[in-house]
Amino acid sequence: MTAIPQERRLVTAIPGPKSQELQARRIATVAGGVGSTMPVFAARAGGGVLEDVDGNRLIDFGSGIAVTTVGNSAEAVVRRASAQLADFTHTCFMVTPYEGYVAVCEQLAELTPGDHAKKSALFNSGAEAVENAVKIARIHTKRQAVVVFDHGYHGRTNLTMALTSKNMPYKNGFGPFAPEIYRVPVAYPYRWPTGAENCGAEASAQAIDQISKQIGAENVAAIIIEPVLGEGGFIEPAKGFLPALAAFAKDNGIVFVADEIQSGFCRTGQWFACENEGIVPDLITTAKGIAGGLPLAAVTGRAEIMDAAHSGGLGGTYGGNPVACAAALGAIETMKELDLPAKAVHIEQIMKPRLAAMQEKYDVIGDVRGRGGMIAIELVKDRTTKEPAPEATAALAKACHTEGLLVLVTGTYGNVLRFLPPLVIGDDLLNEGLDILEQALAGI
Numbered sequence: 001m002t003a004i005p006q007e008r009r010l011v012t013a014i015p016g017p018k019s020q021e022l023q024a025r026r027i028a029t030v031a032g033g034v035g036s037t038m039p040v041f042a043a044r045a046g047g048g049v050l051e052d053v054d055g056n057r058l059i060d061f062g063s064g065i066a067v068t069t070v071g072n073s074a075e076a077v078v079r080r081a082s083a084q085l086a087d088f089t090h091t092c093f094m095v096t097p098y099e100g101y102v103a104v105c106e107q108l109a110e111l112t113p114g115d116h117a118k119k120s121a122l123f124n125s126g127a128e129a130v131e132n133a134v135k136i137a138r139i140h141t142k143r144q145a146v147v148v149f150d151h152g153y154h155g156r157t158n159l160t161m162a163l164t165s166k167n168m169p170y171k172n173g174f175g176p177f178a179p180e181i182y183r184v185p186v187a188y189p190y191r192w193p194t195g196a197e198n199c200g201a202e203a204s205a206q207a208i209d210q211i212s213k214q215i216g217a218e219n220v221a222a223i224i225i226e227p228v229l230g231e232g233g234f235i236e237p238a239k240g241f242l243p244a245l246a247a248f249a250k251d252n253g254i255v256f257v258a259d260e261i262q263s264g265f266c267r268t269g270q271w272f273a274c275e276n277e278g279i280v281p282d283l284i285t286t287a288k289g290i291a292g293g294l295p296l297a298a299v300t301g302r303a304e305i306m307d308a309a310h311s312g313g314l315g316g317t318y319g320g321n322p323v324a325c326a327a328a329l330g331a332i333e334t335m336k337e338l339d340l341p342a343k344a345v346h347i348e349q350i351m352k353p354r355l356a357a358m359q360e361k362y363d364v365i366g367d368v369r370g371r372g373g374m375i376a377i378e379l380v381k382d383r384t385t386k387e388p389a390p391e392a393t394a395a396l397a398k399a400c401h402t403e404g405l406l407v408l409v410t411g412t413y414g415n416v417l418r419f420l421p422p423l424v425i426g427d428d429l430l431n432e433g434l435d436i437l438e439q440a441l442a443g444i
């Protein structure tokens, strides 16, 4: 059990004096390009609570962006990572390997969709995993083009900036970008011009038509998609869209890559979001939730594709660090023991009806969507025009923050409030967080 009391507590204004002092030091020394959602400095965290340096306890609806799925400093993560820290901290897997790395790859083979032979390679960050998925798909297919989608997000390194769709803040001024990246429409049900019912079929037809006519299927190495789009605004592609693209990829020898960095590891109520429509991707990228907060990422996929790269072609000094691997084994053990996919479904069952009731009451909520512990509301100025309401979204987030509820803003139009609680959060905290949101809605 976590030591930190599972209750919200405000003892100063947000941010408090100690946080403000640290913020002044931070501004003097930390590069301005690195932003923060809230200027409160963390002291400790666990379960569904984050305590700041002034002693305020916030309800955590962010999980450090879908990372601390098992809760902060989860018991098994701390136990296994601490033991590993004491044994050795690093040898470099490319110099002398160790069991933890292999054990994580075994778990990934077991947990990811499909019963084909699978292999994995481990890295430090999600962006690095996506870059390596592209390398692997290219060497396997001997093709170069990579297809990504409107509203997609894949990271901030040079190649992944090119894969990412949103200019501000991710790309603006940071070019030139990598070549041979092509963006096609995604099935965004809420904003599909002819309505949500037609969205899956029409969007997949459009995407496939563009790939065929503008790139040529025979030139495409990989199609990369988030099964639930994260930074783009928690967009669940309309039913039929993902299966159509996966089938098109299969028919044309294209590597289908599911970027499950945000949606994976129990977040949506299944181990991986692509299971929702029975998709078996050729490659799957994971990070965020995989290791309870330690930096670890992976590419997992069909053995024959994963083995296409020559020895020494993949890797990195720290990739699959032994402490991060130990943490991952602890996180995965926790997910299994506590049945976190079921816990995510339970969270959805509490959140969705309450958010739907708020939508009835407040016109500003245009859409309620998401699955499991990956839920969002999209805010609009007008329900008919669906004009995005980024100002109201920012004001709502700020009102929640002031009351001690940590929420994150997302979406291409900056008008989506997303909820990513640790899946171990208690029902009381979850409901209290929703109460705060409801009060904040009344005030904006």
Ligand SMILES: *Cc1c(COP(=O)(O)O)cnc(C)c1O
Residues within 6 Å of the ligand: 124, 125, 126, 127, 128, 130, 153, 154, 155, 156, 226, 230, 231, 259, 260, 261, 262, 263, 287, 288
């Ligand atoms: C966060 C994220 C990434 C990038 O991961 P980093 O660890 O920040 O590099 C890539 N893809 C998706 C879907 C993400 O949510």
